[in-house]
Amino acid sequence: MTDALLTAGQVITGPNGARITDGAVLVRGDRIAAVGPREEIERLAPEGLPTTAVPHGTLLPGLIDAHVHLIFDGGATPLETAQQTADEELLEGMAERAQQLLHSGVTTVRDLGDRNGLAIRLRDAIAGGAVPGPRVLSAATPLTSPGGHLHVFGGEVAGEDAIRTMIRRNADLGAEVIKVMATGGGMTKGGPAIWQNQFTEHELSVAVDEAACHGLPVAVHAHGTDGIAAAVRAGVATIEHCTWMTEGGDFDLREDVAMQIKSQGISVCTATSPNWRGFAERVGQERAEYLFSSMRWMADLGVPLIAGTDAGVTRADFDKLVNSLEFYEYLGLSNAKILDMATTDAAQGLGITGTGQIAEGQRADIIAVEGDPLVDLRALRDIRLVIAGGKRAR
Numbered sequence: 001m002t003d004a005l006l007t008a009g010q011v012i013t014g015p016n017g018a019r020i021t022d023g024a025v026l027v028r029g030d031r032i033a034a035v036g037p038r039e040e041i042e043r044l045a046p047e048g049l050p051t052t053a054v055p056h057g058t059l060l061p062g063l064i065d066a067h068v069h070l071i072f073d074g075g076a077t078p079l080e081t082a083q084q085t086a087d088e089e090l091l092e093g094m095a096e097r098a099q100q101l102l103h104s105g106v107t108t109v110r111d112l113g114d115r116n117g118l119a120i121r122l123r124d125a126i127a128g129g130a131v132p133g134p135r136v137l138s139a140a141t142p143l144t145s146p147g148g149h150l151h152v153f154g155g156e157v158a159g160e161d162a163i164r165t166m167i168r169r170n171a172d173l174g175a176e177v178i179k180v181m182a183t184g185g186g187m188t189k190g191g192p193a194i195w196q197n198q199f200t201e202h203e204l205s206v207a208v209d210e211a212a213c214h215g216l217p218v219a220v221h222a223h224g225t226d227g228i229a230a231a232v233r234a235g236v237a238t239i240e241h242c243t244w245m246t247e248g249g250d251f252d253l254r255e256d257v258a259m260q261i262k263s264q265g266i267s268v269c270t271a272t273s274p275n276w277r278g279f280a281e282r283v284g285q286e287r288a289e290y291l292f293s294s295m296r297w298m299a300d301l302g303v304p305l306i307a308g309t310d311a312g313v314t315r316a317d318f319d320k321l322v323n324s325l326e327f328y329e330y331l332g333l334s335n336a337k338i339l340d341m342a343t344t345d346a347a348q349g350l351g352i353t354g355t356g357q358i359a360e361g362q363r364a365d366i367i368a369v370e371g372d373p374l375v376d377l378r379a380l381r382d383i384r385l386v387i388a389g390g391k392r393a394r
C-alpha cells in the first residue's frame with residue numbers, strides 16, 4: 001500500500017451522482033484520508049507524494065459485482081468443466097478471473113456458490129497479498145434440494161436439521177453470505193424446473209434463522225414467483241434473478257410481492273448477463289422483451305436493484321460489468337442510478353460498510369476513467385486506474 005494523491009476533472013463521490021468538479025482524493029494506506037476540491041486536497045498532501053492526474057476524467061468508487069461464480073470459466077460448459085477440474089487447478093483459474101474483475105474496475109465481488117470453500121481460499125490469498133484481486137465475499141457451498149440446482153457442489157439438504165448443519169459448515173469455513181437455491185436452475189439437468197420451488201417457506205425461514213445465528217445474510221436464487229414470494233416472507237436479504245416465472249415458463253408478476261420486497265428493503269440482483277443483447281437470439285424476441293419488461297416493472301415500482309453479472313456462466317465474462325450496466329440504461333434508468341446500483345446501493349444490499357462511496361475513512365476502493373460516466377456509461381470501459389484497499393492494481 002502506498003499513499004497517493006489522485007486528481008481529476010471530477011470526483012463522483014456518490015450517491016445520486018454527487019460530485020466535486022476539479023476534485024482530488026488523498027489515499028493513506030488502505031483508506032481514503034481526504035476528498036474535496038483539488039487545491040484544498042493538494043495543500044494537505046505531503047511534498048513528493050506520488051500523484052496521478054486524470055484532468056479530463058473521473059474518479060469514482062470502485063465497482064461492486066454482486067453476483068459471480070469464480071469457479072466457472074464462462075465457457076460453453078462451465079459446470080462440466082468445473083466438475084472435471086481438480087481444486088488446485090480451479091483455484092488458479094479463479095485467481096486469473098479475480099484479476100480480470102479487478103482490472104475492469106470491480107473492487108468488491110460477491111461469489112454466490114462453489115465447492116470446498118475455494119472462493120474463501122482465494123479471498124484469503126487476496127487479503128493476505130499473495131495474489132491481486134478484488135475483495136471477495138463468498139457464499140461457499142450453495143444449499144439445494146436433493147438433485148436440485150448445482151447439487152454437484154455438495155450442498156444437497158433435506159429437512160431442517162440438514163439445512164442448519166450445512167449453514168453451520170459454511171459459516172465455520174468463513175462464508176460471508178448463505179446462498180439458497182429457492183427454485184430450480186437452467187444449468188442443472190434433471191431436478192426441479194426453473195420455476196419450481198426447491199424448499200418450503202418454512203425451510204427458507206429455517207435457513208434465514210440459522211444464518212442469522214452466525215450473523216450472515218441469505219441470498220436466494222429464485223426464478224419462480226412462488227419461490228420469490230416464499231423467500232420474501234422468510235425474510236431473505238437478496239433475491240437473485242427474480243424472473244417471476246410460473247408453471248411451464250409463463251410469467252406471473254405479483255405487485256403485492258414486489259411491494260413487500262421494497263418495504264422489507266430486500267435487494268434484487270437480476271444478475272443480467274453482460275451478453276444480454278444476445279438473449280433474444282436464444283429465447284426469442286418476444287420472451288426476451290417480456291423478461292426485460294419485468295425488470296423495468298420492478299425498477300418502476302422502486303424495488304431496490306443491485307448490479308451483478310452471473311460471471312462464469314456461459315457467455316458471462318468477468319471483465320464486462322459495464323455491459324450488464326448498459327442493460328439498465330436500456331430499461332431507462334439514469335446513469336446516476338445505475339452507478340449507485342454498482343456502488344452505494346450494492347454495498348447496502350450486501351450489508352457491507354466502508355466501501356461504495358468516496359468519503360473520508362472509507363476503504364480506498366477507487367477507479368479513474370477517461371470521460372464522464374454520468375453522461376456516458378461507456379466511459380467505464382476506458383479505465384485509467386484501479387485502487388483496491390489502497391493497493392494500485394492498474
Ligand SMILES: [Zn+2]
Nearest residue numbers: 067069112310
Ligand atoms: Zn448465479
